[in-house]
């Protein structure tokens with residue numbers, strides 16, 4: 279990986295991206311289910327999240343317009359992840375019970391009378407938000423849950439999961455180590471893994487996680503039909519794949535799709551650089567990289583997300599933490615009549631990527647590739663709010 283600390287930003291223009299990739303049927307099928315929104319609407323206290331138009335910030339950045347889909351208000355979980363976890367659990371239960379369970383109350387009542395399933399433990403590895411979402415679903419369904427987290431997880435994110443009633447296991451190592459640990463523990467104990475990442479032989483549930491994220495776009499699809507550039511932050515790449523699917527297969531206009539990752543935890547970027555049209559090459563980032571963008575601190579791409587990402591993401595960029603903190607402040611100290619938006623370190627990374635593209639001399643070529651200009655309509659997704667409130671306060675109080 280070399281002397282990454284000295285590098286401000288990197289970019290890779292993907293030669294494999296296509297305007298509308300043709301998807302194999304096992305990849306496409308989960309997205310074609312018409313009932314995803316119907317199910318999400320049946321979750322307790324469901325409300326769609328808002329897409330804000332930030333006029334003052336767009337003026338300040340000298341771009342045409344800036345839309346922010348704000349997932350900081352997703353239930354009281356402050357992150358988008360419940361859309362994937364809940365849908366994947368619903369699909370898994372349907373398969374286990376061999377019946378249609380269109381809405382959440384159907385799941386609850388069927389589970390209550392299923393002697394086999396109502397004792398089963400749900401488990402996953404997480405940097406925070408996905409595990410909290412699985413724990414919330416387990417609580418709603420009265421199932422036990424055990425959630426594995428990397429050793430550098432901050433206490434607020436651990437407490438958020440414990441408060442859902444789940445057991446938390448801190449692994450001595452990184453997110454990838456937590457994934458390895460969850461696989462071993464689930465095998466040993468007969469637990470059900472509900473993972474947002476996938477590996478050989480474990481693909482169905484992560485495919486449903488990716489499909490579940492479509493609700494995020496379908497909630498305000500009318501606003502997303504004239505986007506020129508969408509920036510999406512990636513961890514294992516599930517939300518990147520879902521974004522890429524929506525904007526290549528569903529939206530009327532196909533924007534430039536840009537993946538944003540932390541400099542030293544950029545498995546999608548590294549994999550894109552190494553992949554050729556003849557061969558996929560998923561690169562794992564070794565060790566325990568440090569970044570404040572905890573939700574993006576994943577070492578290995580999801581193998582079911584990758585085929586979509588490989589053929590649909592136009593540009594991969596990596597940014598240092600300073601761009602995430604700048605973005606948090608811009609969203610917090612909104613100008614004029616702009617909506618003030620609470621954004622966590624991973625939530626703000628899409629805007630951080632845009633700031634980097636606008637400001638970094640090293641990214642001039644990337645800027646030109648996507649035609650970023652004062653006429654560009656840009657969409658970012660604030661994927662989380664302040665899930666580490668102490669860090670958030672520190673960032674916004676620091677001048």
Ligand SMILES: Cc1ncc(COP(=O)(O)O)c(C=O)c1O
Nearest residue numbers: 407513514515516517573661662
């Ligand atoms: C807030 C936030 N944004 C983005 C991501 C990246 O999602 P994915 O791992 O699907 O790429 C995560 C992952 O946990 C997250 O928590």
